[in-house]
Amino acid sequence: MLPELSRQEILRYSRHLLIPEVGLDGQRKLKASSVLVIGTGGLGSPVALYLAAAGIGRIGLVDYDVVDFSNLQRQVIHGTSGIGELKVESARRRMLDLNPDIQVDVYNEPFTSANAMQIAESYDLIIDGTDNFPTRYLTNDLCVLSGKPNVYGSIYRFDGQVSVFDARRGPCYRCLFPEPPPPGLVPSCAEGGVLGVLPGTIGTLQATEAIKVLLGIGEPLIGRLLLYNALDMSFEFVKLRKNPNCKVCGPNPEVTQLIDYEAFCGVPGHDHDSGSVGGGWDITAAELAERLRRGNHVKLLDVREPHELQISRIEGATLIPLGQLASRLSELDSAEEMVVFCKAGTRSARALELLLSAGFRKVKNLQGGINAWAMEVDPSQPIY
Amino acid sequence: MPTLRIPAPLRSYTNGQSEVTVNGQTVEQAMQDLLKKHPALQPHLYNSNGGLRPFVNLFLGENNIKDLQGLETPLKEDDRLLLIPSIAGGSEA
Ligand SMILES: [Zn+2]
Numbered sequence: 361m362l363p364e365l366s367r368q369e370i371l372r373y374s375r376h377l378l379i380p381e382v383g384l385d386g387q388r389k390l391k392a393s394s395v396l397v398i399g400t401g402g403l404g405s406p407v408a409l410y411l412a413a414a415g416i417g418r419i420g421l422v423d424y425d426v427v428d429f430s431n432l433q434r435q436v437i438h439g440t441s442g443i444g445e446l447k448v449e450s451a452r453r454r455m456l457d458l459n460p461d462i463q464v465d466v467y468n469e470p471f472t473s474a475n476a477m478q479i480a481e482s483y484d485l486i487i488d489g490t491d492n493f494p495t496r497y498l499t500n501d502l503c504v505l506s507g508k509p510n511v512y513g514s515i516y517r518f519d520g521q522v523s524v525f526d527a528r529r530g531p532c533y534r535c536l537f538p539e540p541p542p543p544g545l546v547p548s549c550a551e552g553g554v555l556g557v558l559p560g561t562i563g564t565l566q567a568t569e570a571i572k573v574l575l576g577i578g579e580p581l582i583g584r585l586l587l588y589n590a591l592d593m594s595f596e597f598v599k600l601r602k603n604p605n606c607k608v609c610g611p612n613p614e615v616t617q618l619i620d621y622e623a624f625c626g627v628p629g630h631d632h633d634s635g636s637v638g639g640g641w642d643i644t645a646a647e648l649a650e651r652l653r654r655g656n657h658v659k660l661l662d663v664r665e666p667h668e669l670q671i672s673r674i675e676g677a678t679l680i681p682l683g684q685l686a687s688r689l690s691e692l693d694s695a696e697e698m699v700v701f702c703k704a705g706t707r708s709a710r711a712l713e714l715l716l717s718a719g720f721r722k723v724k725n726l727q728g729g730i731n732a733w734a735m736e737v738d739p740s741q742p743i744y
Numbered sequence: 745m746p747t748l749r750i751p752a753p754l755r756s757y758t759n760g761q762s763e764v765t766v767n768g769q770t771v772e773q774a775m776q777d778l779l780k781k782h783p784a785l786q787p788h789l790y791n792s793n794g795g796l797r798p799f800v801n802l803f804l805g806e807n808n809i810k811d812l813q814g815l816e817t818p819l820k821e822d823d824r825l826l827l828i829p830s831i832a833g834g835s836e837a
Contacts, residue, residue: 490832491832492832493830493832496832514830514831514832515831516752516753516831516832517752517753518752519751519752519831521828521831536801536828537798537799537801537830538798538799539798539799540799540830541797541799541829541830552753585828587826587828589752592762596806596826597806598803598806598807598808598826598828599806599807599808599811600808601808601811665756681756682756683756683757683784684756684784686784687783687784
């Protein structure tokens with residue numbers, strides 16, 4: 361039995377009721393539906409707003425972060441007044457303001473193998489709005505194992521991907537990407553940046569697909585991957601097939617329960633990058649400042665991109681972007697003391713690994729990057 | 745000549761180029777030509793044993809080359825190859 365709509369709901373959803381593909385019964389279906397949104401960031405913002413507006417009866421939000429000033433360029437569900445607030449609470453407030461007739465359940469905790477099944481159990485559909493590989497593989501496997509559709513979206517700079525992975529009717533994420541890239545090979549948005557509207561475009565497409573799947577209308581992106589590029593304004597589609605050797609949705613699955621995804625991906629899913637490499641290869645901003653003050657000769661190697669020099673710089677540093685480092689090693693002297701830095705320590709940690717494997721030993725990674733330097737040593741430089 | 749689309753995360757290894765024209769009668773030859781032009785891509789696309797890395801997908805038009813003849817898939821003059829990488833982004837804070 362589908363729930364009835366109140367007089368007020370009939371008015372609120374009148375533009376839906378006018379569409380034959382939705383209509384009164386469709387709107388009642390949406391009211392009876394439940395969707396779990398993993399992440400309330402760039403993708404989760406438009407997803408949660410549009411699903412709330414559309415009258416999905418129950419929406420779950422999973423996130424453990426707080427709203428930060430640098431989120432607002434794209435995470436439009438949050439506002440300046442919400443800075444410092446839990447993201448799930450900030451999002452719930454906005455959603456209930458938009459539509460008080462829905463229920464919003466929040467899970468202010470990391471999404472892990474320990475709690476994922478239990479959290480997801482009571483939802484019809486899952487939306488993957490995460491920013492890291494461990495949570496992406498977790499979400500995929502969870503959906504395959506529990507037989508739920510997974511509306512996938514992913515973004516980088518000007519590029520986006522969207523698909524609907526429903527292993528009962530088509531391929532899953534692992535069919536396409538059996539393994540994650542090794543840590544560090546693919547830059548995150550925090551390091552690589554993202555156009556603020558991009559998650560709006562991709563998240564809105566995810567919300568569209570979710571509503572179609574819930575209503576059973578149209579042709580959802582099952583077995584198709586949408587590739588969007590904002591610069592070219594291109595939408596391309598490729599066909600996805602079920603991989604007969606898929607470790608989770610194939611006929612002989614190896615993965616029959618949730619695994620340790622951080623170990624599988626070789627990266628932490630939940631702690632922000634600490635910007636350090638460990639093993640005695642780090643130097644703090646304060647230590648570096650002290651060495652320079654004492655007049656020790658230290659070569660400073662900046663592995664950021666040239667356009668980042670306009671934001672902040674450390675005087676006297678040499679710029680070799682990480683992508684060029686391997687081919688420009690001959691410009692460096694392994695006998696010289698060297699400190700490598702980037703924005704926050706992620707790229708420089710990779711640069712350090714590269715230098716170590718090339719035989720450099722007198723190298724250190726500036727922990728926390730130039731942002732830590734700006735915070736602790738040179739407040740005239742902005743943090744970004 | 746066939747073209748190959750480079751995804752954004754790998755463009756720092758192709759001097760920012762998003763499309764590269766490649767010479768070759770097969771996907772394999774086209775990839776070898778790509779690596780000759782942009783050797784810095786090598787570790788991002790290939791394992792140490794010479795196989796394509798499992799998170800790298802090559803599509804010819806709308807079909808995964810795995811569903812065609814793999815690296816042996818023949819190429820025509822106006823063919824377009826798409827390199828589709830894993831991207832993680834979504835809600836980074
Ligand atoms: Zn699969």
